[in-house]
Amino acid sequence: MAREPLMIDIVNLSKRFGRRDVLHDISLGVPRGRVLALIGPSGSGKSTLLRCVNLLETPDSGSITIDGSTMRFGATASRHRAKAMAAFRAEAGMVFQSFNLFPHMTVLENVMSGPRFVRGRSHDDAERIARPLLERMGMDSFADALPDRLSGGQKQRVAIARSLAMEPKVMLFDEATSALDPQRVAEILSVMRDLAQAGMTQIVVTHEMSYARDVADTVVFMADGHIVESGPARQVIEDPREERTRTFLRHFHMGKA
Amino acid sequence: MTYKWDFGPILQYWSIFRIGLEYTLGFTVASAVVGMAVGLLLTLARRSGWKILSIPAGAVVEIFRCTPALVQLVWCYYALPVVLGLSLAPATAALLALSLYGAAFYSEIFRAGLDSIDRGQWDAAAALGMTPVTMMRRVIAPQALRRMTAPLVSQVVLQLKNTSLISVVTVPDLVYQGQMVASATYKPLEVYTTIAVIYFLILFPLTQGARLLERRRHG
Numbered sequence: 001m002a003r004e005p006l007m008i009d010i011v012n013l014s015k016r017f018g019r020r021d022v023l024h025d026i027s028l029g030v031p032r033g034r035v036l037a038l039i040g041p042s043g044s045g046k047s048t049l050l051r052c053v054n055l056l057e058t059p060d061s062g063s064i065t066i067d068g069s070t071m072r073f074g075a076t077a078s079r080h081r082a083k084a085m086a087a088f089r090a091e092a093g094m095v096f097q098s099f100n101l102f103p104h105m106t107v108l109e110n111v112m113s114g115p116r117f118v119r120g121r122s123h124d125d126a127e128r129i130a131r132p133l134l135e136r137m138g139m140d141s142f143a144d145a146l147p148d149r150l151s152g153g154q155k156q157r158v159a160i161a162r163s164l165a166m167e168p169k170v171m172l173f174d175e176a177t178s179a180l181d182p183q184r185v186a187e188i189l190s191v192m193r194d195l196a197q198a199g200m201t202q203i204v205v206t207h208e209m210s211y212a213r214d215v216a217d218t219v220v221f222m223a224d225g226h227i228v229e230s231g232p233a234r235q236v237i238e239d240p241r242e243e244r245t246r247t248f249l250r251h252f253h254m255g256k257a
Numbered sequence: 258m259t260y261k262w263d264f265g266p267i268l269q270y271w272s273i274f275r276i277g278l279e280y281t282l283g284f285t286v287a288s289a290v291v292g293m294a295v296g297l298l299l300t301l302a303r304r305s306g307w308k309i310l311s312i313p314a315g316a317v318v319e320i321f322r323c324t325p326a327l328v329q330l331v332w333c334y335y336a337l338p339v340v341l342g343l344s345l346a347p348a349t350a351a352l353l354a355l356s357l358y359g360a361a362f363y364s365e366i367f368r369a370g371l372d373s374i375d376r377g378q379w380d381a382a383a384a385l386g387m388t389p390v391t392m393m394r395r396v397i398a399p400q401a402l403r404r405m406t407a408p409l410v411s412q413v414v415l416q417l418k419n420t421s422l423i424s425v426v427t428v429p430d431l432v433y434q435g436q437m438v439a440s441a442t443y444k445p446l447e448v449y450t451t452i453a454v455i456y457f458l459i460l461f462p463l464t465q466g467a468r469l470l471e472r473r474r475h476g
C-alpha cells in the first residue's frame with residue numbers, strides 16, 4: 001500500500017502536568033480525508049492529546065504538523081508567539097463535549113464569530129458563510145435565538161457549524177455526543193459521518209464503539225498516556241491484538257451504528 | 258431640654274458647601290477612573306503567568322485591601338514624602354491613596370469576574386483561532402462585564418463615602434467645608450445633618466441603580 005500524504009502528523013509528543021506523565025512519546029498520523037478514532041479508558045490522555053493538536057495545551061516535546069505547517073516543542077524549540085499559535089489553531093476546528101457556545105451571541109453570531117473576528121471578514125461576508133452552514137445543520141430557523149434556548153443536540157450542531165465557518169483543514173471532536181440524550185446522539189453522529197463522507201480529515205475521541213468501527217478508518221487505543229494498539233478500525237474493534245484493548249472493549253455492548 | 262434647629266445660617270454658606278461638593282464628586286470620579294485603570298493593570302499582572310509581575314501585583318492588592326483607607330491616606334501624606342524625599346500636595350496624596358485603595362478592590366472584582374467565566378469559553382475562543390486580545394474583547398469581557406457591573410457600582414459608592422476621609426489632610430471636600438461652616442456658625446448639628454442629606458441624595462439613586470442591575474442579572 002502506497003503511503004498516503006498525511007494531513008495531521010504527530011511525532012514523539014509528550015506532555016506532563018506537574019509530575020504526571022499524561023502523554024508519553026505519542027506518534028500518529030492521519031492521511032488527508034481520513035478519520036481516526038481515539039478510544040481508551042478515562043484518564044488515558046485522549047482529551048489532552050486532542051487539546052495538544054489544537055495547542056490548547058502546550059506539549060513539552062515533539063512536533064505537530066497540520067497540512068505541512070509544523071509546530072515544534074521542547075527545550076530546543078523557540079517559544080511560539082500568541083499570534084502564530086492562534087493562526088495554527090484556526091486551521092483545526094474543535095468540538096467539545098460541553099458545546100461551549102458563546103452565550104451572549106445569537107446562534108447566527110456564534111457561527112459568524114470565526115469569519116468576523118479571526119478572519120476579519122465583513123459582517124455581510126460572515127453572514128453569507130454562516131447561513132448555509134446553519135441550514136446544512138438544520139438550524140436555520142434558530143438563527144436569532146440565544147444558545148440557552150436550545151437543546152443539547154441543537155447546541156452541538158451550532159458548535160459544529162461555528163467550527164466549519166472557519167473552513168478548517170481538520171476537525172477534532174472530543175466526546176461530542178457524551179453530554180447528549182440517547183436520541184440526540186445519533187443525529188450528531190450522522191452529522192459527523194456526513195463530514196467524513198465529504199472528505200474532512202478528523203480525529204474523533206469517542207465512546208461510541210460502533211461508530212468508531214463503521215466510520216473511522218483507523219482506531220487508536222490509548223491507556224496511561226501510551227498508544228497500546230492502532231490499526232484498521234474493524235480489526236482493532238472486532239479482533240484486537242492486545243489484551244488491554246480486549247479488556248477495555250469488553251465493557252461495551254456493540255450495536256450497529 | 259429642647260434644641261432649636263435653625264438651618265437659616267447654613268443656607269447663607271451654600272457656596273462653601275458647593276465647593277466641598279465639587280471636591281467630593283471630583284475626587285470620587287478621578288479616584289474611580291484611576292483606581293479602575295490601576296485595578297485592571299493589577300489584574301492583568303496577576304494573571305500574566307510571570308511571577309515577576311504577579312507576585313508584586315498580588316502583594317499590592319493585599320496590602321491595600323488589608324489596611325484602613327484612613328491609615329493609607331495619612332501615611333501617603335506624612336510618611337511617603339519622607340520615603341521619597343519630596344513633598345506631596347494634600348490633593349495629590351489624597352488622590353494617590355484613594356485611587357490605590359480603590360484599585361485593590363476593583364482588581365478583586367475584575368479577577369472574580371474573569372474567573373467566573375467558564376473555562377470552555379476560553380477554550381472555544383482559542384480553538385477558533387482568536388488572539389488573546391480578540392478573545393478578551395469579543396468573548397470574555399462582554400460576559401464578565403455584565404457580572405461585574407453591580408459590584409463595581411457598589412465599590413464606587415464606597416469610594417464616594419471614603420472621600421470624606423480626605424478632609425483629614427485638609428482637602429476641602431464636603432466634610433472639610435462643613436467643618437468650616439460649623440465653626441463659623443456654631444451650628445454643627447445642622448451642618449452635619451445637611452452633609453448627611455447631600456451624601457444620601459447622591460448615593461441613594463446609585464445604590465438603587467445597582468440593585469436594579471443586580472436584579473436584571475438574576476431575573
Ligand SMILES: Nc1ncnc2c1ncn2[C@@H]1O[C@H](COP(=O)(O)OP(=O)(O)OP(=O)(O)O)[C@@H](O)[C@H]1O
Pocket residue numbers: 017022040041042043044045046047048049
Ligand atoms: N489541566 C490539567 N492539570 C492537571 N492534570 C490534568 C489536566 N488535564 C488533565 N489532567 C490529567 O491528565 C490525565 C489525562 O486526562 P485526559 O482528560 O486527557 O483523559 P481522557 O482520556 O480524556 O479521559 P476522559 O475519558 O475521562 O475524558 C488525567 O489523569 C487528568 O487528571
Ligand SMILES: [Mg+2]
Pocket residue numbers: 046047048175
Ligand atoms: Mg476526555
